[in-house]
Amino acid sequence: MRSDALGSARHITGAMASPLRSLIEDDSRYQKSFQLFLERSSEHQCMQEFIRSRLPDILASVGGGKSHLNVIGVGSGAGDIDLQILSELRMKHPGATVDNEVVEPSGQQLLHYRVSVSQKQKELDYVKFTWNKMTASEFEENWKVKRTTKRADFIHMIQMLYYVKDPGATIDFFQSLLDENGKLLIILVSGESGWGKLWQTYKDQLCSKEISQCVTTGDIKSLLDSKGVSYRSHELPSQMDITECFTEGDEKGELLLDFLTEVLDFSKTASPELKAGVMECLRHPRCSVEANGRVMFNNNLGVIVLDKLSSKLFIG
Numbered sequence: 498m499r500s501d502a503l504g505s506a507r508h509i510t511g512a513m514a515s516p517l518r519s520l521i522e523d524d525s526r527y528q529k530s531f532q533l534f535l536e537r538s539s540e541h542q543c544m545q546e547f548i549r550s551r552l553p554d555i556l557a558s559v560g561g562g563k564s565h566l567n568v569i570g571v572g573s574g575a576g577d578i579d580l581q582i583l584s585e586l587r588m589k590h591p592g593a594t595v596d597n598e599v600v601e602p603s604g605q606q607l608l609h610y611r612v613s614v615s616q617k618q619k620e621l622d623y624v625k626f627t628w629n630k631m632t633a634s635e636f637e638e639n640w641k642v643k644r645t646t647k648r649a650d651f652i653h654m655i656q657m658l659y660y661v662k663d664p665g666a667t668i669d670f671f672q673s674l675l676d677e678n679g680k681l682l683i684i685l686v687s688g689e690s691g692w693g694k695l696w697q698t699y700k701d702q703l704c705s706k707e708i709s710q711c712v713t714t715g716d717i718k719s720l721l722d723s724k725g726v727s728y729r730s731h732e733l734p735s736q737m738d739i740t741e742c743f744t745e746g747d748e749k750g751e752l753l754l755d756f757l758t759e760v761l762d763f764s765k766t767a768s769p770e771l772k773a774g775v776m777e778c779l780r781h782p783r784c785s786v787e788a789n790g791r792v793m794f795n796n797n798l799g800v801i802v803l804d805k806l807s808s809k810l811f812i813g
C-alpha cells in the first residue's frame with residue numbers, strides 16, 4: 498500500500514491524549530491485516546462472482562467491433578482481479594489485441610503483478626502491458642503533459658477511490674478518457690454495508706481528512722446524481738466474520754480491528770470511550786448479524802458503471 502498518499506493521515510480524536518496512527522503507516526501490519534480480512538471475508542469471491550456473471554455483458558458492449566482495445570486499471574494492486582477481467586474481455590473479443598495501462602503506486606504490488614504476468618506469458622500474448630508506477634493524479638498529470646489523445650474502451654478502479662483526495666475529480670478525468678461505447682467501472686464498499694454505518698457514526702474519529710478514506714458507493718451515487726450524470730449500479734452481497742474481535746487480547750481479532758478501523762493498534766491506542774463505542778457499533782444489527790455464535794459484519798460492495806459522457810449539443 499502506498500504510504501505517501503497516507504503518510505500524513507494522522508488524526509486526533511477530541512477524547513484522546515495521543516494521536517491515532519493510520520494502519521497504512523505500517524505496511525507490514527497493513528498487509529497482514531488485509532490478508533486476514535481476505536481470509537475472513539467473501540470479498541474476492543463476491544467480486545469473482547460479479548466478474549463471471551455480470552461483467553461479461555458489460556465487456557461485450559465495449560469497443561464497437563474494434564480489433565484493438567485500450568484498457569486502464571487504476572489501483573490494480575497485485576493484479577489478481579485485473580487478470581480475471583482481461584480473461585473475460587478475451588472471451589468477449591477473441592480476436593482483439595489489448596493495450597493495458599496499469600496505474601499502481603506501490604512498487605511491491607506492481608512487482609507481484611509483473612511476476613503473475615510473466616508466469617502467464619503465453620496466455621496473455623494478446624496484451625501489451627504498460628507499467629505506470631504512480632498515483633491516479635500523477636497519471637492524470639502525465640497524460641495531460643504528454644497531450645495523449647488515446648481513448649480507452651474499459652477503465653476500472655476497484656477498491657481504490659479511498660486513496661484519492663477528490664474522488665469526483667478522479668472520476669471526471671477517467672470518464673473523459675472513454676471512447677465511444679467505453680465503460681468506467683468503480684467498485685467500493687456499499688453505503689448500506691457495515692462500513693457505511695460505522696463511518697456514519699465514527700467518520701470524524703476514524704477517517705483521514707487528507708484523502709477520502711471513508712467514501713462509499715452511496716456517496717459516489719449522490720455525487721453523480723447531483724451532477725446529473727447517469728450510471729448503472731449493482732450491490733454485491735459479502736460478509737466478514739469478525740467474531741474474534743470480541744475476544745479481548747486475541748491477536749487475530751486485534752489485526753481485524755485494525756483493518757476495520759484503519760487505525761494502527763486500535764485496541765491499545767484508542768480511548769476507552771472510542772473503543773467501547775466502536776465495538777458496540779460493530780456488533781449492532783445495523784452493521785452485523787449474529788448466527789451460530791459468529792458475528793458476521795456486512796461487507797457488501799457496490800458497483801457503479803459509467804458510460805462516456807455524451808457531449809451536449811447546444812443549438813441557437
Ligand SMILES: C[S@@+](CC[C@H](N)C(=O)[O-])C[C@H]1O[C@@H](n2cnc3c(N)ncnc32)[C@H](O)[C@@H]1O
Pocket residue numbers: 498499502571572573574575576577578600601602603606631632633634654655656657660661
Ligand atoms: C485495496 S487495494 C485494491 C487492489 C485491487 N484493485 C483489488 O481490488 O484487489 C488499493 C490499491 O490502490 C493503490 N493506491 C493507493 N493510492 C492510490 C492512488 N492515489 N492512485 C492509484 N492507486 C492507489 C494501492 O497501492 C493498492 O494497490
